[in-house]
Amino acid sequence: MRLIEIRIPHLGEGADSGAIVNIFVKEGDSITKDQTLLELENEKAVAPIPSPQAGVVKKIHVKVGDKVTVGQAVLSLAESGAPVSTGAAPAAPSITAREAVAAPKAETHHESKIGAPPAASPTVRRMARDLGIDLTRVRGSESGGRIGVQDLRAYIQHLQFAPQASASAPAASVKPSAEKHHFEKWGAVERKPVSSLRQKIGQKMTESWTTTPHITQFDEADITALMAYRKKFAAAYEKKGAKLTVTPLLIRAVVSALKKYPSFNSSLDEEKHEIVLKHYFNIGVAVDTDAGLIVPVLHDADKKDLFSLAKELDQLAEKTRQRKVSLDDLKGGSFTISNLGGIGGGHFTPIINKPEVAILGVGKGALKPVAVSGGNFEPRLLLPLSLSYDHRVVDGADGARFLRHIVETLENTQESDVKI
Ligand code: CAO
Numbered sequence: 001m002r003l004i005e006i007r008i009p010h011l012g013e014g015a016d017s018g019a020i021v022n023i024f025v026k027e028g029d030s031i032t033k034d035q036t037l038l039e040l041e042n043e044k045a046v047a048p049i050p051s052p053q054a055g056v057v058k059k060i061h062v063k064v065g066d067k068v069t070v071g072q073a074v075l076s077l078a079e080s081g082a083p084v085s086t087g088a089a090p091a092a093p094s095i096t097a098r099e100a101v102a103a104p105k106a107e108t109h110h111e112s113k114i115g116a117p118p119a120a121s122p123t124v125r126r127m128a129r130d131l132g133i134d135l136t137r138v139r140g141s142e143s144g145g146r147i148g149v150q151d152l153r154a155y156i157q158h159l160q161f162a163p164q165a166s167a168s169a170p171a172a173s174v175k176p177s178a179e180k181h182h183f184e185k186w187g188a189v190e191r192k193p194v195s196s197l198r199q200k201i202g203q204k205m206t207e208s209w210t211t212t213p214h215i216t217q218f219d220e221a222d223i224t225a226l227m228a229y230r231k232k233f234a235a236a237y238e239k240k241g242a243k244l245t246v247t248p249l250l251i252r253a254v255v256s257a258l259k260k261y262p263s264f265n266s267s268l269d270e271e272k273h274e275i276v277l278k279h280y281f282n283i284g285v286a287v288d289t290d291a292g293l294i295v296p297v298l299h300d301a302d303k304k305d306l307f308s309l310a311k312e313l314d315q316l317a318e319k320t321r322q323r324k325v326s327l328d329d330l331k332g333g334s335f336t337i338s339n340l341g342g343i344g345g346g347h348f349t350p351i352i353n354k355p356e357v358a359i360l361g362v363g364k365g366a367l368k369p370v371a372v373s374g375g376n377f378e379p380r381l382l383l384p385l386s387l388s389y390d391h392r393v394v395d396g397a398d399g400a401r402f403l404r405h406i407v408e409t410l411e412n413t414q415e416s417d418v419k420i
Contacts, residue, residue, distance in 0.1 A: 005073040017069040019196040029057045041196045055080045120147040122270045130203050197292050208354045216349040216388040217399045221407040224381040229418040236420045242311035247339050251309050253409035255281050255302045261402045265334045267355040284333035287320040296320045297333040346384045357393045361386035
């Protein structure tokens with residue numbers, strides 16, 4: 001009987017770590033292949049981790065609340081059947097004991113002597129930044145001391161294998177502490193842990209804000225007629241099981257603009273110096289949940305009519321609010337819409353959802369006096385639109401054109417476009 005280590009599998013792009021929220025087995029349990037072992041709160045969702053094979057649980061190496069990363073061993077299993085290919089991961093970023101021992105030794109030798117940043121690819125730098133790791137402490141094993149992904153892995157593993165060493169490593173605890181502010185001195189305070197979702201939101205926002213040159217452009221769309229059509233056909237949509245709100249109409253207008261201006265439906269491959277133009281139209285929609293902001297993706301929005309968009313969005317948003325959204329629902333977005341209009345407010349400056357290059361922020365449609373012919377004013381329903389984009393990929397003139405296209409699509413929507 002062979003003892004195998006069950007490790008955290010690769011769960012998807014950007015989902016490289018998380019916190020354990022549930023463990024469903026105990027030592028001595030016999031388990032079947034694909035049985036859920038534990039749940040990981042990961043990349044804005046709770047992901048079940050199934051067993052890649054049947055066996056008897058010999059040792060559980062983690063507890064609820066522990067933070068784990070891809071490749072980390074969570075459980076030892078005495079194999080009861082024939083060897084099976086391990087979907088959940090022995091092959092993931094594994095590390096030998098020798099490497100683990102070598103890493104603590106090597107780490108202290110790699111403070112940057114001249115203060116210059118060590119050589120590493122943008123991917124490695126991004127990973128290090130996301131994880132709060134100071135690259136000057138990582139030993140580079142590639143030519144000229146360049147740091148590769150494997151070196152970063154070894155360093156992370158070292159921090160896990162040698163907690164006493166990591167505790168004394170200033171690089172692993174560079175985050176500023178609130179302790180020094182002595183908030184308690186000024187009145188009663190309460191402290192609560194920052195959830196792994198909040199941490200992830202923080203990492204993503206900081207990364208995007210600090211690495212992408214944002215421009216935000218503002219415009220307004222007259223949606224008086226559009227809202228009249230919505231009101232007229234809302235009951236018919238409802239009868240067929242969909243709620244026609246503002247967001248599906250926005251998705252439709254955005255897809256039309258993305259088709260006309262493909263650079264907004266792209267990503268920048270910083271390593272290869274290429275712009276990756278996507279031929280699919282997967283629209284991320286920011287959803288406000290009790291736990292924080294989550295952005296599920298409505299896939300292939302260009303292939304869906306307004307009714308399907310309305311129905312699918314409603315279901316996706318509900319699943320997201322209940323934290324039942326799957327990792328696949330969170331992946332593959334090509335452009336994001338953040339509609340705060342159901343809550344209120346006007347223009348704002350949304351942060352780009354990397355690796356996308358643009359995001360549309362929508363405020364609440366409000367009645368305003370608009371000048372019409374003859375020097376008169378009419379009350380019109382105006383929708384505040386804010387478009388943020390990556391100036392490395394898109395210039396201001398195209399930003400204005402793209403946003404204008406959205407405005408015009410919303411304003412020129414005909415009754416027959418909404419009718420069901
Ligand atoms: N202007 C005016 N009214 C609006 C509107 C807007 N921009 N957007 C929505 N509404 C209306 C809807 O039509 C609906 O009206 P009825 O009750 O009369 O049908 C009502 O406000 C409630 O809308 P909703 O929020 O349920 O509508 P939606 O389907 O358009 O939006 C979703 C779905 C998921 C985008 C939204 O619920 C949500 O979570 N928004 C928050 C997004 C967010 O947090 N962004 C911040 C990101 S940065 O931190």
